[in-house]
Amino acid sequence: MKRKILTIKNLSKRYHDKTDEIKALDNISFDVYEKEFIAIVGPSGCGKSTILSILSELEKKSSGTTSKNKDLTIGYMLQNDSLFFWRTIYDNCLIGLEITDKLTKENKQYVLDLLKTYGLYEFKDKYPSSLSGGMRQRVALIRTLAIKPDILLLDEPMSALDYQSRLAISDDIYKIIKNEGKTAIMVTHDIAEAISMSDRIIVLTKRPARVKTIYEINLTNKSTPINNRKCKEFSTYYDTIWRDLDVHI
Ligand code: ADP
Ligand code: MG
Numbered sequence: 207m208k209r210k211i212l213t214i215k216n217l218s219k220r221y222h223d224k225t226d227e228i229k230a231l232d233n234i235s236f237d238v239y240e241k242e243f244i245a246i247v248g249p250s251g252c253g254k255s256t257i258l259s260i261l262s263e264l265e266k267k268s269s270g271t272t273s274k275n276k277d278l279t280i281g282y283m284l285q286n287d288s289l290f291f292w293r294t295i296y297d298n299c300l301i302g303l304e305i306t307d308k309l310t311k312e313n314k315q316y317v318l319d320l321l322k323t324y325g326l327y328e329f330k331d332k333y334p335s336s337l338s339g340g341m342r343q344r345v346a347l348i349r350t351l352a353i354k355p356d357i358l359l360l361d362e363p364m365s366a367l368d369y370q371s372r373l374a375i376s377d378d379i380y381k382i383i384k385n386e387g388k389t390a391i392m393v394t395h396d397i398a399e400a401i402s403m404s405d406r407i408i409v410l411t412k413r414p415a416r417v418k419t420i421y422e423i424n425l426t427n428k429s430t431p432i433n434n435r436k437c438k439e440f441s442t443y444y445d446t447i448w449r450d451l452d453v454h455i
Contacts, residue, residue, distance in 0.1 A: 211278055211389060212238035212261075212357065217270035218414075219256050229414040230256045233270070236408055236417060238357070243383065244391045245400035248410030248418075249451060254393040257415075258282060258359040261391070274357070281355030283346055285362045289334040295345050296321070296330040302353040313352065320348045324382060339367045340375040347379055351386060358383060360392040364399065372396075376403060376431045397451070401443045402431035409450045419450055 219231040230253040238244055248254050259265040261272060262282040274280075281302075289298045299317045303309045321327045324344055334342055343363060350358060363379060364372040380403050383390050394400050400407050407421045425437040434440065 208239040208242070210237050211240050212272070212274045214238075214257075214261075215271045215273075217257070217260065217272060218268050219253070219260060219265070220268045231260075231268075232414040232416045234410075234415060234417055235270075236420060238389060238391065241387060241389055242406065243380075243389075243404045245404035245407045246391065246393045246410065247395060247397060247400050247407060247447065247451070248415055249412045250395060252410050252413045253415035254395075254410065255285070255361055258361050258391065258393060262359055278356040279353065280357045280359060281350040281353055282359045283350045283361065283363055286366055289342055289345060289349075291334055294331050294333060295326060295337070298334065298345060299349045299352055302349055306353055308353065316354070317348065317352050320351060323385075324348060324378070338371070340371045340378070343367070343375050344378055344382070347382060351382070351388075356389060358388050358390045360390060362394055363392065364396075365394075372399070373432055380431050397444055397447050398435065398440075399431075401425075401440060401447070402434040407443075407447065409447055419447075421447065 215235050217231055217234040221228040221230055234257060246254050246257060256265060260267050262280055296317070299321065300309065300314065303313050318327070321330050326341065326344060326348065329337060329341070334345070337345065364375055367375060376399055392403065401423055404423055407423060409418045409421070410416065411418045421443065423443060425434055425439050427437060428434055
C-alpha cells in the first residue's frame, strides 16, 4: 500500500484587491501518495500556481484544509529559474540552505554531490548567463533539492525552453526526481508533458478552478518521459484530456 502523505480537501481561494474579488479555486480536493508524480493541468489563469503557492504557504487559503505529516518538508521550484545572475552556480544552489540557516559542511557537500551527479560540477564556479536554459533549470532543481524536501512543487518547469530542450530537460528532471526518491506535484499546461511524466493527472476547469477529472496514467512499458510518448496508450490519454480542457471550459 502506498502511503498517503498529503491531503487537500475543499480548498478554495479568493484574491482581493481594492475593488474586486477574484475567485481562483473552488473546492479542490485530492490526495498525494509517497513518491508519486502528479501533474496538474488546466487552462491559463485557472488557478494552478495558486494551488502550489498555498501548499508552500506563500499564499493563504480562504477555506478548506491541506494536511500533511508535519515532518515532511516542501520545496518549491518557481516558474522561471530565478537564478541570481551575480552568484555562481554553486552559490545559487546554496541560497535555500542560507535562508533556512542550514549551511552545514554536510549540506554543502550534498550540493556538490548533486552537481557532480547531474553533470554540473564543472560549471559550479560559472555564472548563470554562461549556461543553457536547460542547464539553468537543472541548477534551479538542485537548489530546490539542496534543502532535502520530501515533496517537490514544480511550476511549469520547462515552459521557458524551446521544444527540443523541453523534451531533454523533462527526461533529466524526471530522472533526478526518481533517483532522489521524491514526491512531485508539477503544474503544466502541456498535456503531452503531463502524460509522459506523471502517475496521475489532475485536470482543472477554467477559473475558478475545480477538479474536472483525475486520470491514472497506465502506460505499457513505462520508462523515461521521451520514450513514454511512444507508448500505445499515449494518444488516447492525449485526446481524452484535450477534450476535457477544450469542450468543457
Ligand atoms: P495559473 O497558474 O493557472 O495560470 P494563477 O493561479 O496564477 O493561474 O492565477 C489564477 C487567477 O488568480 C488569475 O486570474 C490571476 O490573475 C489571479 N491571481 C493570481 N495571483 C493573484 C494575486 N496575488 N492577487 C490577485 N489575483 C491573483
Ligand atoms: Mg501559473
